[in-house]
Each structure stands twice: as C-alpha cells, then as structure tokens.
Amino acid sequence: MGAGVDFEAVIFDMDGVLVDSEIWWDDVRRDWAAAHGRTWTTDDRAAVMGANSKAWARIMRDRLGLPNIPTAEVVRDIVNDVVERFATRGVPVIDGAAATVRRLEREVPLAVASSAHVDVIDAALAATGLRDAFRAIVSSDEVAHGKPAPDVYLEAARRIGVRPPACLVVEDSLNGVRSGRAAGMTVVLVPNAAVPPLPDAFELADVVLERLADLDLRALRPRTLSSDV
Secondary structure: OOOOOOOOEEEEOOEOOOEOOHHHHHHHHHHHHHHOOOOOOHHHHHHHOOOOHHHHHHHHHHHOOOOOOOHHHHHHHHHHHHHHHHHHHOOOEOOOHHHHHHHHOOOOOEEEEEOOOHHHHHHHHHHHOOHHHOOEEEEHHHOOOOOOOOHHHHHHHHHHOOOHHHEEEEEOOHHHHHHHHHOOOEEEEOOOOOOOOOOHHHHHOOEEOOOHHHOOHHHOOOHHHOOOO
C-alpha cells in the first residue's frame, strides 16, 4: 500500500458507479409495467433501489398490483432484458471508471458489491474488461438482505479479508450509502446524472465527488479513524 493511504480496500457498487446502466433498469421496468397495463413511476424506482432480486421483484409486483405473477417470473423477465441490452448495445461505462479501477488496483484490493442479479453482473463486468481487477464480486442475491442492509458490503470485506472499518465504499444511491454506513465503512457518493440519488444521500455520505476519476485515497481517511465525519 502506498504511503499515506489508510484504506485497505475499495468496494464499488456497479450500476451507476462503474457502468451507466441505472437508466436501463428503469427503462426495462417501465416497459414491463406498460406491457402489463401499469405505469412505472419515479417513486416506484426509488422503492426498488438497492433491493436484491427477490425483493425488488416482490416490490414491483405489489406496487403494480400484480399479485398473481410469481416473483421468479418478474426476475427472469427484467434480468433477461437487461442482459440483452449489454449484449446488443455494448457497455455504457461511466466516464473515467476503467482508468480509476486500474489505478486503484495497484494500491489496494478491490471488490464489487452490487444489488444486481449475478447474470447482470457477469455480463456487465465481462463487457467492461475489468473483471480481473476485482478480488471479490458479490451480489445481494447471495446474502440474506439487500441494501440498505449492510450484508453485501460485509460479505465483500470478508471475502477479501479486510476489516470493514478499513474499507472505502463507492456508491451512487441513498440505499447504497446507507448500506455502506451500516457496514461501518467510509462511503464516497458519486451521483449518477441519469438517475440522481435522493437528497438524503448527500448528507449521509462521508464524501461527495462529482466524478469517479477524482477519487484519491491519499486525500481521504477512514471515518472511524477521523474526527471529521
């Protein structure tokens, strides 16, 4: 680890942080709702943000008033459409993401802790060419509770063998920020322009950056080791 760096790992959210796909999820959900005679709103989008696959499928079904559709069917429909977009449209990488990941992997271990389905994570990271940069990749589907619970971040830290207080989280949503904070980690918020976070995310995050490329570990200190929260 380089001199002056107190963090021992960086854990990235994926959608909206590494790949600019948050709007794809919203488009696919809106189209799915429309196909069933329903309307998908920004409030609906906020309700599913950060949830794992079973949870967001159940939330979608309940909010749209479609109780007879199995959650597994909702997951299958949405995930298949998102994966198809990665396959047919290429990957919308966040500006500066690839260079930032490659720079940071020379300093500390990296991981991904995403709410996305494992098939979506695989498709996205394969398309970016960044998969080899991450020592651990965890989906919220692999843990008991999705974001804003801390489970996915704690599991990522466990897999790379780093204490949670020594981990830096990079997020773009309110539930993601809550998840990282609940895990006892320091959280950097990089707002996504296409799907901006709810206002409370700015207050809860330890640091807010305009661009991912501005992330500099030497300019930050773990929250638990600092009085400047």
